[in-house]
Amino acid sequence: MTTAMNDVMIEAQGLTKSYGRPGARVLDGVGLRVARAGIHALLGPNGAGKTTTVRILATLTTADSGTARVAGYDVVTDRRRVRRAISLTGQFAAVDETLSGEETLRMMARLSGLTRAQARRRAEELLARFGLTDAARRQARTYSGGMRRRLDLAAGLVGSPEPGVFFLDEPTTGLDPRSRRELWQVVRDLADRGATVLLTTQYLEEADQLADRISVLDQGRIVAEGTPEALKSRISGHRLDLVLNSREAYLGLAGRAVHHSPETLTLGIPTDGTAVHVRTLLDEIDPHRADVGRFSVHSATLDDVFLALTTEKKEATAHV
């Protein structure tokens, strides 16, 4: 494999895409790098461009410009090799739901070229691995949402050898907390076995729990990228809200803020909330004690982090 030489399994640069109207870009220069056996989360709100990015990487659609390689292969010029190297969830959602989980997996295994005996063994193995042995003989239409997602993942694995790259587009949306946790474990197991996982999610907590690195996508741009720890230390914990005395002071500081409220000249800056840090920040931001009128400290949730990054100012791209 051409990937033997480098350990970047997914690499995209400058991806752009617009549907129809050229001015309205759905992706506006998206770049990504995902290491082998890593779990990378593409986090973003509805319409951010997550599915579009995944579809480009999975060769289901093409970008207007930019390049991408998956498992070392170009997604445009080496489309067939890319397809062989990946698994995409949702792919098998159309499977006949009157079939049982076992029948579904055996059928897929046969389609991928295994003998009857091999297919039986492979189905058994996957049903056990995905916690579906007890439900193996039940029609898939009786499965819960979590069981369906697991069957879907298993179906993506039936062919051998196992694909090295998984694209999971919002794998846990609509699942209850317990099913969500079960699926997280399945995803971790995949990565532990050496698979590379790119998952999209709208939930910061999910990205935090699963991912080695997170790219935050908003309106077709990566607005922040880093480890969960780095992202959290930048934006979670607490927020120091400053009411500035002038518009100049406000604009001068806007770039480092995670919360902006121009009408009240208020900016929110991340802090750990300790007196030492707040004092240091105030001195650094306003050495002459002229710009900051008032301040307050709030505890920020992980969702605040996400909201701050994705719904407010776009000019400051944060690399953490």
Ligand SMILES: Nc1ncnc2c1ncn2[C@@H]1O[C@H](COP(=O)(O)OP(=O)(O)OP(=O)(O)O)[C@@H](O)[C@H]1O
């Ligand atoms: N085939 C299409 N034709 C026209 N517009 C599209 C098409 N597919 C996606 N879009 C638009 O592109 C934008 C990004 O869509 P995309 O599905 O990539 O977002 P997303 O981040 O996956 O959102 P969600 O969280 O809702 O799944 C949206 O504004 C969407 O309406």
Ligand SMILES: [Mg+2]
């Ligand atoms: Mg989507």
